[in-house]
Amino acid sequence: NLVLGYLDADAFLAGRMKLSRTAAEAAIDRLATDLGLSRLETAHGVFRVANANMLRAIRVVSVERGLDPRLFALLAFGGAGPVHATALANELDMPQVIIPANPGNFSALGLLVADLSRDAVQTQLTPLAAEARDSIQSAYDRLAAQLVAEFVAEGYDATGLTLHRSADARYVGQAYEVNVTVPDGQLSAEDLAAPADSFHAAHAERYGHNAPGERVELVNFRLTVSVPTPKPTFRRDDGAGDGAHPRADTRRRGDGATDGERGSQETPGAIGVRDAWFEATGDPMPTPVYDRVQFSAGVTLVGPAIVEEPGSTTVLQPGQSAVVDGIGNLIIQIRAGAS
Template identity: 30%
Template sequence: MDTIYRLGIDIGGTFTDALVMDHQGKVIAALKTPSIAAAPEQAIFNALDQLKASGVNIQEIDLFVHGTTLGVNTLIERNGGVTGLLVTKGFRDILEIRRLRLEDTTNLYGDKTDALVPRHRVKEVDERVIASGGILQPLNEEQLLKAVDELVEDGVTALAISFLHAYVNPAHEQLAEDLIRERYPQLFICRSSAIWPQQREFERTLATAMNAYVGERMGSYFLRLQEGIQAYGLKANLLSTMSNGGIMTAARAANEPVRTLLSGPASGVIAATHIAERAGIHQVITFDMGGTSVDVALIDKEPSYSSENKVGDFPVIIPAVDVTAIGAGGGSIAWLDSVGVLKVGPRSAGANPGPACYQRGGEEPTTTDAYLQLGILHADRFLGGQMRLYPELAERTLSNLGEKLGLNAEQTAQAILDVATANMYAQFSPLMARKGVDPRDFTLLAYGGAGPMHAFQMAREVGIDKVLIPPSPGTLCAMGCTVANLRNDFVHTLHKSTQTLESGELSSLFAELENQGRSWVDEEARGGVKLDNIYCLYNADMRYEGQAFDLEVTLTLEEIEDPKKAGIKFHTSYQNVFGISQPEAEVMFVSLRATIVGVLPTHNKVDSANLPFDESAAEERLITFDHVQQTAKVLKRRQIPSVDAPIPGPIIVEEYDTTIFIPPGYKVYRDGHGNVIGEVEA
């Protein structure tokens, strides 16, 4: 039986977005409600109330996927559980030493990041597993339990276990976990061999410590959410989005929250990939501008992934959709530095108090106040008229800032937008250079509450000729929840060359990883999640023997069966990245990874946003942009013509969840899927 309704909810820093889609892919309802930092589940309940009021029968929802920033905010704000760490004797300072890299190579006085687990809560245990997996020294069980007793007495409620070489032989970690659970069943316990069994002691230990640090809070959140949705009569399976763009059950997410840290931005990229594929556009740069930041990602038919992402001050080794924050958001605050230079962000007004124009107590100007002052936002049409803005408050706070710059309110507003765009450009250009792409070859796909309002200014600065705004752009991350699949990554550290590999060893190891993945999918789907099919992707971290860095290479079954062919593919990849290769050198297989994907039933090809053209006359509004007063057409999406009759900017397209601003120099049309597409005028 097909899914009746799918509900996707994305909890952002400013707004919580909800989207309901039927089994044909038609959007039934989309809404935004203010996020509640102290009780994020309450924003979900508020969204369910609004959905019920709009006529959605929530009892017919049989798939509920949601993403939350609770885990990442817990790490950034350092308000997680009191966490202890057990390590092999001699490795107490593993979180302190890190990688001995300067965060800012131009600053000789930079502060070292405080370790997530303070040193006095790190306990050493006598045990030793060697790199081959053999046991050199048995686990000292008495010493282990004494160390845990001391940690519990110190107030520890969460415990991470990370022993040396546990990625190859987890026996000591498993024994330690069993002993501790028997004595302290109330502790939240996780071990590195279960979280991410890959060589790289610091990253593996840190991932385990992060999981323990946020686990207790995430677990209680999911419990409150599960109890709450049952009270609404919602019987759907509760699923959570993951950093790799996939989904998993909420129960597993509560035990492995480290896999969800970057799930919010990842959901948007998955939805953008879905939109771009339907539109027949293969090369896309996403531009997700919310209340706090702008996130960008590359899509070349498929999203790019990375195992070198960061959350706050901490690297995350677990693979995730490669998303980079490059600038300020709609709620980012404008301010003057010590020498009077205008800055925008990174501090944000958030949802409460929010921008000054929200009339919730905010007294500092934000980019949203700037857009309202310039006439691009309409005071009575924000969130479809459900939330009124106050232009007089925006003007007052902009004037106060402008006095210090010798500018009036309009000039200050334009300066804020210019500085925000310049900040984005300054980070965007070197990012694209590092990825080896020319952004002018790509389409900018904009979403988020503020993305469609600022995307054309960013495109103009960078030199991108084409911008795409999908239907319901302000809730696209919530849509990503409804179109994602079950997906997880499994890793095995190998460290062997093409010469030292045994016959069939590579095939055998990948088969073992795939079996782990298929078992995981079976467990996740056991709760009633229906799947169309299951497939597996294979890749390896490879390097030339003697090097200290790896390249990730995607492998086919043929290349896995013949490691020499895999080596040839590595030479080609190395040549493409560095412009040189060494075909005569020995190639090392450092780590093997298998990605399992359980595909949910696909939507029928029905375009919910392909509305008939509305020929009614456009409104007009006087705006100020680029320091010039000009008249802009004010339209609804259905009033935008097809590709055969594009119309020139300036144009303001007002929608419930966002406002699209097309400045002069661009012409805009609507394609057969309801996407608004703007192109540079010849």
């Protein structure tokens, strides 16, 4: 990323960590010599190999679950995610990339606001049938007693806990399972019809076929017990600046609209220009660099462009466009007409 021009050696982590372009180029040059390629061709090859690993992970949570990634936006976060996201989305023909405000801290924020939870699992081959209702109920009761006791021992009120049941199910004789939700509370024979129906439907969606007349068995009983935690409310930007740190949406104009609702805002000037290499052009090209902290709601960009902030860098490929929404997200359109 440094050799390709996506990162600034002097601006990494807002300048608190210096990168060595010389060392990066030397490492790429050694590989380039072995491959008989140029420095930039080799750097881009490394970039594509890294992308291939990420593409595989995206397909696991989309295509392998019967979902078409072309129908979804790609949410990119972390320090490096926004560097690679637009190339990944382009490869998968995904229409849009969303870069949240402060993407480098996005996972940490999730840890802070996620519900506290504990999971337990018990393996017990059990028919998914009315005659096994008592056995199924007992398995979940044992798991619940264990997890609730752990929370109570830590000082939590048992009445404030939420429970979620699921089970790994399969047709008798299979060696792989599909996870399905199981109703909470005291189970009736009728309650067991729901996970059975869900299993048949999920099996058809994932594998292209099912066999409703075949016997189904439960392999693993799973229970998650959670304590809800307070969730933050993200204040909307008023369009007056610093869209990466949204503020309260309180400033109203005479027409009743906030700045952030009045359409596009003037894009702040670039803080610099540097050569960056893009596959679409095949050569380094002068690319404007922007400071995301200066963005407000409604700001628009057209690629190629590089957007820097203290914890991350976002790369817009040539022909892509972006707009800042009311809570500081950078919404990138991968292809014309995408929405």
